[in-house]
Amino acid sequence: MAFSRSLRGRRPLIAAAAATVALAGGAATAVAVGTGAHDDRSAALATKIDPSVPKNVILLVGDGMGESEVSIARYYQGVDKPLNMDRLPFRGVATTYDLTPLDDVAAKGKENFDPDSASTATAWSTGHKTMINRLGQGNSANKATPGENYETTIEAAKKLGKWTGNVTTAEVTDATPAGPTAHMSQRSCQGPADTRKTCPTEATGAGPNAHGSIAEQQVALRPDITFGAGRARYLQTLTADGTKTVVDQAKEQGFRYLTTKSDMDAVTSLGDAPGSQPLLGLFHDKEVDDNAANMVTEWQGPTAALAGADGNAATCVKTHRQDTAPQEPALSAMAKKSIDLLDAASTAHGNKGFFLQIEGASIDKRDHAANPCEQIGETLEFDKAIGLALDYQQSHPDTLVIVTADHSHSSQIVSADDSELPTGYYNTITTPAGDKLRISYGTNGGNTGTHVPPTGAPSQQHTGAAVPVMAVGPQAANVTGTIDQTDLFPLLTFQKVPSTLPHGTVTVPGPTTTVAGPTKTVTTPATVAPLTAGLAAPGSVGSASARRGFSLSLLASKGAKARVTVRSGSTTVGRGAVSLRGGKAAGLRVKATKLRAGRAATLRVTAVVTAGHERVTRTARVRVTKR
Template sequence: MGFTQDRSADLAGAIDPAKPTSVILLIGDGMDDSMITAARNYSVGAAGRLALDELPFSGAMTTYGLKVGAGPDYPIAYVSDSAPTASGWSTGKKTVDGRLSQGPSTAATVPGEDYETVLEKFEKAGKLTGDVSTAEITDATPAAAASHINARACQGPANMADCTAAKKSNGGKGSVAEQLVDSGVDVLLGGGAARFAQATDAGPTVLDYAKSTRNYAVATTAAELDAVTSVATKPVLGLFSSANMTRKYAKLEAKAGGATTPDGTCAAQDRGTQPTLQAMTEKAITLLDNPNGFFLQVEGASVDKAEHERDICGAIGELEELDLAVKSALAYQKTHPDTLVIVTGDHAHSTQIVPDDFGGSMTATVTAFDGDPMTVAYSSSYAGTPPQQATHTGAQIRVAAIGPQAANVTGVIDQTDLFATMLGRTPST
């Protein structure tokens, strides 16, 4: 058990103060230390190691946000949603719940100042860019990379109730879907086809607009994605699901008195023609790989979505899929050492690993890789019918990295610190 060698020389050898040429940022939405541990226990055992465990530099990252107010000093929100957290690393600045790469303001419906994102800065530097998620590609995490809007709900032109100023017909930048294709991200892969089937204010659907005005090639199945071999002349928009993509495992929902599956293991479910997150990540890397460098954000989105539903199998499966994407990113980094790879979450979540005899609260038990039972319980108010969703929590979360300037994730950092690290800090040596 454990490791036998002093790691000092290995760590010294892994320090690279150069600015990164390329950056791959892999996010598990809601992936905190508790969920990583639960997935490790289930998938490889308590003493096993995930790919994301193996990055040489690691630290703790704070994820707090702001609340709307009169400003200029806004109240602190000790628990945040996925919009301000993704905006944090995307722009280097804090903002309020629901907001995408825009500053705080007096109310949720009042737009803040647009903040330029890492992805946009890479674009300006003439580098290629990619944005990949298992959620709707217009969901908060991927949206923050390349759109600016006061309310995350405004994903398509038919969803603009809280964002009237942003409507294109009002002279705004449009919905998240419109902004993503306007930004010209070279590789956009995920779910959310229904948003792109909505009519723009000008008439055609967002998808038609993406194809005819923004020159996007469109893929809707794993096979169609496989067939894409270059983004040199056309960026690619992959929409593999109407809404969020299908999770690896069927749901196991915690309930009062305890839930489990017939044999204690999570059941794989049919994902039809959808590509896996690893397949999307490998394709994105292949398409973006170029001597000038690229920025790629990859999200395992439904760790969070399953946790909200108290679905331990859904969350574990999504984390397993993200871990395979990490494995692919690390393989690329090994042959392209000028690439910085960062793996982290956006905020902590509800799942707690609890004793087997935990009792009354909503729990589920699975048989872990070691062959022994692991029980989880969920933070929740349990109020209402049905009980409210399990909620985000405010703990700092793990961040890990390898490659140029990866040392900047050690100790305790804030997620806004990733912004300068991904853009490349002035080398210290």
């Protein structure tokens, strides 16, 4: 079946049905990688289904982060140390194809199966497919002819009165961060000078429908937070013969201009209303180092090479950014600052919520460069940002968190046996656990037959595989199965109508029961709804916190009592009880007082919920760390 290319005629996204009460929020402890392998996960997933409309949406995009890139980072970190993204309970895959330019025969673009970041960012940011290198616009006959402008996620959020943010480690005018903030026929038209050269009909002053460069459009849109690189684009002059830059224009319009981590750390609040005092944080210029216009990578390591006698052994330097560019904030620091500021602003001014997009950009950049150390470092830093978003969601269950990628990329895990060397570029890395991890890049270049490693691999190509999509929070179950990237748009723009989750029923035999008598008949109901319940628990807690007490949330479909038991192995370490009102969530704090201090463990939480003769049992797992 073909996927729809626009919102018109879109097939509905169907939430997973479950005969249980949906409980918003909470980490997905029972579905983490490598835990609970022998347990039935159905009940745990059912408790995570929430069909309501979210107040906040946090979208995290790993650029070029296909399943292979995720696996590489996971295996490097250690198979016994799940990634933060493994905490998300709902998972699916999204198709990423884009379109070729319009043709004379079909009056539509044909499918192109190896997309770029611009067309894919447009897909989730607008709900429409478009051609390669295009942003926020529909397809057209050729790349130089602009298409129809579509409403974007940030534009939609601003119409709802929500606060907005856009964070990246690339230039803020690059394809992925430009997706929700601009409309441009070609992604390279980032600054005014770029646009005058490449997209002249869209440059400022070219006509009534010319909106200017991506940088100028971002200033006009006024997201509350814009953090990333790309200072050089904003320092381009607005006119060819002028001296006024986009930065000057932004300052004149009330933007607060930040250039260092210290500048960012010093900000304590946003304005009194969305868009009133926007932050423009441009933390990197292309002259800083040889890493082009993107922010400095967290790690550093050698580029992959062709098969050689040395085995291409690689050592990763994990302090590269903090040693060479301490003035640049890490992605996780930008993410935390953005979440804190947007949450505080929304709470203080109207409580309408926020939309935030966060991109880990250089997973893709270093995959292009065939550099596994730097690619892994960027993936793990992106995963730190995911962890921060999930921690926020756990305490703010009205927040939808979605993690995905724009497209897949080249890197593959291959055998580390030197008798089976890859034909293309590769590096072999020793993991912290002492295992060999060999990464091969083979979508551009290849083995010349000389067996002499060149000075560097050619830029690797994207691949067309579907990308992972993961979610937690209201509407999160809609990402399960195989969807298209355009199907994310209604979730990201607060458009999904709440669905009604079905309850299980018990049928009394026979439609009616008649009691004998000359004048009186008693009829019993044909159906009754059974007791259903849900339990949510934190994904992990520190040892000391577990002993002091950690919070659970319980919910039942009718008035009931819940008794909770906490076990570590076969030992009961804590108990608790709470009364439940039908349809109302209740909190319970349980203390694992008998848990040994300073010891890691996995706690099994069992809640037995009873109402009259009915009884329902729900379980969850909580990982205890030594901290």
